[in-house]
Amino acid sequence: MVAPLRVGIAGLGTVGAAVVRLIEEQARTLSARSGRGIRVVAVTARSKAKKRTLDLRGIDWVKSPLALANNPRIDCFVELMGGSGEPALSAIEAALKNGKSVVTANKALIAKHGLRLARAAEKHGGALNFEAAVGAAIPVIKTLREGLAGTGVNRVYGILNGTCNYILTRMEQEGLSFAECLKDAQRLGYAEANPSFDVDGHDTAQKLAILASLAFGTKVAQSAVYVEGISSIAPEDLRAADELGYRVKLLGVAVRTPKGIEQRVHPTMVPKSSSIAQVMGVTNAVTIDGEGIPAITLVGPGAGGAATASAVVADIADVARGIRAKPFGRPVDRLRDTKKAPMERHEGGYYIRLMARDLPGTVAKIATRLAKEKISLESVVQRHPEGVDATDAAKKASPVPVILITYATSEDAIHRALEAVQRDKVISGRPQVIRIEKN
Structure with missing residues (x-):
């Protein structure tokens, strides 16, 4: 019998708790598909005293993320704390240096330090999987990295932020102002108390930088992305778009041009006949234009505990199978530098x-x-x-x-x-x- 994969999880918020439950509920299916069992053996979070609807009996509580990353009892370190720096960065680096595999949903960390972490994974032999960092349950990372490995990509674009798509959908359907829809999105929990990271386009920019690297073999560089948010969009723009046969979406677009790779995030008019125009509410979608094939559009829930946990557990299952794909589809040393393409061009x-x-x-x-x-x-x-x-x-x-x-x-x-x-x-x-x- 092959020994089960021993998993340690740092972060027991909505996603972390959902991952623990999903591994428990799908134990037999995961074992059958992976060829070995998968067990959560250790966890850590900010507060041990916090009340949780989780049964953690038989699971070790470790005092810190770094201690968990260095714990010899685990084979796979799962980071679900968030944040572009500490303690996530040091904990992931420690896990990789110990030869462990890492699974994370942390888009901010991958956008900022992804190359550094990928290099550590290559050096020490562990996997670095981050499917849940972009589009949650939409398998766009694996599609670009593995499914389309033999296809040249000319353009990848999509709706990568459910908050913005929800606001624009409500504005269009009900004729409401941006401010009215934002307030309602906050009430429903779709938008944060400080929504600027979402509505100003920065969340989409982080995700786009990751997709562009996978699509075009370039180094991840959020600074190379032109960013513009949706706060200037008015109901009259949406009415005009409707009459002209368009719909307004906040898109992240990365496209190969004669001048280089153009990466941009901004409100965009798309033809109503397009697949991307049909995606409403908090749903996300990504379209990939590849050479010699029709455009591929992947649609699904881009956030939420269950959707994100689904992608995290799929990445853990890949670790259990022994899959060690290059994090960005090719060795870090073969990724090309990224320059910011001036929007004037x-x-x-x-x-x-x-x-x-x-x-x-x-x-x-x-x-x-x-x-x-x-x-x-x-x-x-x-x-x-x-x-x-x-x-x-x-x-x-x-x-x-x-x-x-x-x-x-x-x-x-x-x-x-x-x-x-x-x-x-x-x-x-x-x-x-x-x-x-x-x-």
Whole structure:
């Protein structure tokens, strides 16, 4: 008989507790699939005295994560504490140096120190698995690292933050403001008390940096990701998108271009016909465009105790099977440097909403400024407020929304044209600009 894999878990929050339960409940199935048993033999957490709905009888309580990582009784160290630094970093490094395998759901740590930890795993022979760090139950890490090992990837993009997708879904379906939807998301537990990490796009950026490394063989570099959040999105943008055949999503996009690998996080208009546009609420999705195959879209729960625990236990099962894949799909020394691609060089279509003075020649002047930058317009829509006569509005020169959809152009051309329009004093306020991502 093969001895069972002995697991030590650091962190007994929602995910850690779910992992302990899942290993217990699925013991026979895991043993059959892995070829050996899997047992939780030791745990640690901030407070031993905290009341938990877990039966920890027969499981050792260790005083600290570092002590657990150095515990000779465990074969696999599972880190579920979170945080981009200590104590997670030192504990994982200690476990790897002891020849143990490591499973973590810590996206922040992998985005910041993933290469350092992968190098330690390579040197000492243990596995470093982090499927749950991106998309929870969606198996996107294994898909990129193993399932598509023989396929060149041209683009990977997706909805990687359920909080933002929930807010945008509610805004679209109910016509609510960003502030109203955020408050409700906090009440329901989908958003933190301080939601900036989610709504400003940084959570998505960490996950995208990991996916880009796996997809393109580059070093993980969150600093190379352009980041823009969703707080500027207004209900009128979502109504306009709907009428034009689009839906607004916060996307993380990594794409191979002639200028290098472009990595960006920002609100994006996607065609309603696309798979990604159908993903609503707190659900996550990732689309992979590979050479010679149709696009693959993986959809599922991107957060939550049960979903994250499912991915963690799958990684533990791989350790039990003896699988030792390179953490980022290839040796660390063969990963290429990543440079931040300037967004000014980005090329694509744009949605632009302007509050224009309702005077003769205003739209023509705006179009002239765009034409000077060689920007072609696919459509122009000028709206007058409901119940206001167009002639009366013109007499008062009240600002009215003008919506422009451009054909593919460069980001810097858009910026130059809109700066010129603002200097002409034919609009009020700042223009709203949303990038368009085609299928």
